[in-house]
Amino acid sequence: MLDPEEEKQLVARAQAGDMVAFRALYDANLKRVIAHVGRIMGPGSEVEDVVQNVFIQVHRSLPSFNGDSKFSTWLYRVTWNVTVSYLRRRAPTVNLPALRQFAVNDQQWSKLEARDKLRTLHAAIADLPADYREAFILFELEGMTLAEIAELTGDSLNTVASRVRRSRERLRSLLERAEGNSEQRTGGTRP
Amino acid sequence: MTRSHDCETIREMVFNYRRGELSELDAALFEESLLACHDCAAYVGRIIDMLDVSVEAEAQVYVERPIDASFADSLFDSIAAQIEAPAFDDDGEDMDEEEGVDNTPSPPVRLEFVSQEKRDEEAIDDELFDFEDGAQASRWPRYLAAAAVLLGLGVGALVLKPWEKSAAQDDAIAENEQDGAADNLEAISATPDAALAKAFQQLQPQNKANDTIKVFASAGAKWKLEGKAPDHKLRLEQGTVLVEFLPKGDNEHLHVISGETEVAVLGTVFYVSAEEPGEDKPARVGVITGKVRVKQPAAGKEEPVEVMLEDGQESKGGVQIRAIEPGMKQQTEAFVDIKAHQKALAERNEPPKEHAKVDVEVEPPVKVKPEEDQKVAATTPVRKATSDEELRKQAQKALRERDYQRAAKSYERLLERLPRGHNERASIRLELARLYMRYLGQRERAIDHLREFVEQHPLDVAAPSARRQLCQLLGMRASKDPACISLQMD
Numbered sequence: 190m191l192d193p194e195e196e197k198q199l200v201a202r203a204q205a206g207d208m209v210a211f212r213a214l215y216d217a218n219l220k221r222v223i224a225h226v227g228r229i230m231g232p233g234s235e236v237e238d239v240v241q242n243v244f245i246q247v248h249r250s251l252p253s254f255n256g257d258s259k260f261s262t263w264l265y266r267v268t269w270n271v272t273v274s275y276l277r278r279r280a281p282t283v284n285l286p287a288l289r290q291f292a293v294n295d296q297q298w299s300k301l302e303a304r305d306k307l308r309t310l311h312a313a314i315a316d317l318p319a320d321y322r323e324a325f326i327l328f329e330l331e332g333m334t335l336a337e338i339a340e341l342t343g344d345s346l347n348t349v350a351s352r353v354r355r356s357r358e359r360l361r362s363l364l365e366r367a368e369g370n371s372e373q374r375t376g377g378t379r380p
Numbered sequence: 381m382t383r384s385h386d387c388e389t390i391r392e393m394v395f396n397y398r399r400g401e402l403s404e405l406d407a408a409l410f411e412e413s414l415l416a417c418h419d420c421a422a423y424v425g426r427i428i429d430m431l432d433v434s435v436e437a438e439a440q441v442y443v444e445r446p447i448d449a450s451f452a453d454s455l456f457d458s459i460a461a462q463i464e465a466p467a468f469d470d471d472g473e474d475m476d477e478e479e480g481v482d483n484t485p486s487p488p489v490r491l492e493f494v495s496q497e498k499r500d501e502e503a504i505d506d507e508l509f510d511f512e513d514g515a516q517a518s519r520w521p522r523y524l525a526a527a528a529v530l531l532g533l534g535v536g537a538l539v540l541k542p543w544e545k546s547a548a549q550d551d552a553i554a555e556n557e558q559d560g561a562a563d564n565l566e567a568i569s570a571t572p573d574a575a576l577a578k579a580f581q582q583l584q585p586q587n588k589a590n591d592t593i594k595v596f597a598s599a600g601a602k603w604k605l606e607g608k609a610p611d612h613k614l615r616l617e618q619g620t621v622l623v624e625f626l627p628k629g630d631n632e633h634l635h636v637i638s639g640e641t642e643v644a645v646l647g648t649v650f651y652v653s654a655e656e657p658g659e660d661k662p663a664r665v666g667v668i669t670g671k672v673r674v675k676q677p678a679a680g681k682e683e684p685v686e687v688m689l690e691d692g693q694e695s696k697g698g699v700q701i702r703a704i705e706p707g708m709k710q711q712t713e714a715f716v717d718i719k720a721h722q723k724a725l726a727e728r729n730e731p732p733k734e735h736a737k738v739d740v741e742v743e744p745p746v747k748v749k750p751e752e753d754q755k756v757a758a759t760t761p762v763r764k765a766t767s768d769e770e771l772r773k774q775a776q777k778a779l780r781e782r783d784y785q786r787a788a789k790s791y792e793r794l795l796e797r798l799p800r801g802h803n804e805r806a807s808i809r810l811e812l813a814r815l816y817m818r819y820l821g822q823r824e825r826a827i828d829h830l831r832e833f834v835e836q837h838p839l840d841v842a843a844p845s846a847r848r849q850l851c852q853l854l855g856m857r858a859s860k861d862p863a864c865i866s867l868q869m870d
Binding site (some may be wrong): 208212215216219220221223224226227228230231232233234236237240241244245248249295298299303304306307309310328329330332335336346347350351353354355357358360361364365 | 391395398399422423425426427429430431433434435437438439441442443444445447452455456458459460462463803806807810811814840841842845
């Protein structure tokens with residue numbers, strides 16, 4: 190983790206074309222960017238490609254970074270834009286196997302590996318509009334407040350709240366539908 | 381027997397529980413409820429597990445190669461090669477010139493948060509909400525019967541005791557006295573119908589501390605609310621008031637008292653007006669829709685006469701019944717969506733089907749409806765046919781045209797149409813709060829909507845922000861307001 194002054198100096202040098210400084214920024218932020226991209230896309234081979242695109246875009250856009258915000262904030266926006274752009278250009282897919290994992294029983298669910306659970310979550314929110322997914326990820330996964338997200342995205346608090354609300358409903362709906370299907374198969378009922 | 385939430389409530393609470401946004405008591409009750417419901421506990425566990433896995437997931441989970449020095453080096457080599465190559469993406473397009481903004485980093489965003497102290501009324505626009513989802517409607521009509529009462533009284537017509545306001549009544553009493561009383565009286569003295577029409581034109585929203593009784597008053601009106609649910613009283617000394625009465629249950633009543641005229645509001649929409657001052661000229665009472673019971677002096681009668689009025693009927697002097705002026709109905713609709721109220725009344729009474737049927741069947745008596753009024757009635761179905769989507773578009777169009785009054789009106793109508801529990805009601809409430817606060821200068825209306833939002837959607841993702849805004853708008857009143865007492869600042 191870079192201290193703010195060190196980061197500021199590295200940014201300035203990278204803006205001037207210093208690839209050593211750019212590499213230092215890359216090393217300091219690589220895992221964070223991977224995690225950001227992964228939270229938006231879900232686990233998979235494409236994450237690496239998108240991370241690569243993110244840093245290419247960071248390099249190209251560095252001259253426009255004027256330091257008004259924290260570098261991490263600016264980097265987040267670049268990461269988000271590149272990732273969402275990638276997803277929009279990619280043919281939409283529905284990960285049916287991942288969605289089916291909603292219907293597994295408690296014991297099976299607890300044994301699912303973390304990556305499978307992540308895939309299930311992302312399959313559930315995959316068809317949400319990008320803005321909705323962003324709000325959901327920032328709120329539920331990044332732990333930001335509505336006000337912070339509104340500041341970050343430039344949207345109003347009501348808009349952000351609406352997106353989170355819809356995303357929650359989507360997740361609940363999928364889970365409850367899966368439960369219903371499961372009950373139909375087993376003959377069980379929900380109180 | 382321990383208290384416990386039902387499964388549906390638990391499912392609504394799970395997100396806030398996970399974020400630690402439930403109160404200590406609610407969290408304890410939530411956990412206790414899980415012990416009593418295995419399926420709910422499984423559901424909650426799955427949601428929390430799924431989200432927590434994502435939160436706790438390290439970068440490594442998302443990529444297939446180990447993230448080590450070799451990974452970093454090889455990836456950077458690819459990046460460096462791309463940087464040094466011409467700026468074309470995989471599709472052979474110049475990335476910098478690609479359409480749209482998605483590949484163009486947004487301008488840096490300042491993460492400077494406004495302190496609570498600085499969040500004044502203007503901040504509500506930042507904190508609260510623009511409207512993206514389309515709109516929807518107010519919840520008054522949902523619960524029930526809505527009654528709009530117009531009381532118009534000349535100053536000389538009544539002798540009323542000075543208002544006595546005890547501390548205990550502070551919250552229950554709303555009083556409004558404006559400077560234009562004398563002028564208003566002159567106007568009223570002209571012709572009864574013209575005076576009433578003018579009074580309608582002067583109506584402005586006044587006290588709306590709750591959703592049960594909302595008052596619209598003309599200049600010069602002096603009135604106050606008394607009593608507590610389920611028995612409300614409205615006393616009018618002078619001027620004109622239009623009241624929407626929306627009881628939350630069959631046992632909730634409103635009595636309007638003005639001089640020797642008493643009106644018992646039994647449901648839906650009606651008005652009362654005494655346009656001709658004088659003790660021998662009793663108030664005029666008209667019903668837009670629904671029923672009211674009127675008790676007032678009548679010519680030649682020693683005792684007050686009691687009559688029941690229904691849709692389209694007007695009483696003056698107890699025994700005289702005639703059709704209401706069509707203009708009154710039209711102007712009332714500026715404040716009250718009559719059809720929506722009728723629908724809401726029917727919905728409220730739906731569980732006992734027989735009861736609902738009785739209320740729904742309250743239709744204007746054709747025999748007393750004048751030709752002009754029938755024209756008004758004939759246009760009503762067109763209004764009713766307006767779909768939610770059309771209203772939503774109207775509201776959004778009005779917003780684009782900066783006609784905030786029209787936008788608010790459309791949103792109010794939408795809100796009235798949407799069933800309780802509709803997922804868009806929350807957004808509409810917040811949008812209306814913003815419109816009233818920011819653009820229409822109706823602070824109390826904004827407070828009403830915020831309060832409704834906080835009460836009706838306590839688990840909503842925006843509830844904490846809305847509560848903060850509500851308490852800021854309440855100002856000095858916040859310290860006594862239940863919604864603000866347990867406020868926890870983020």
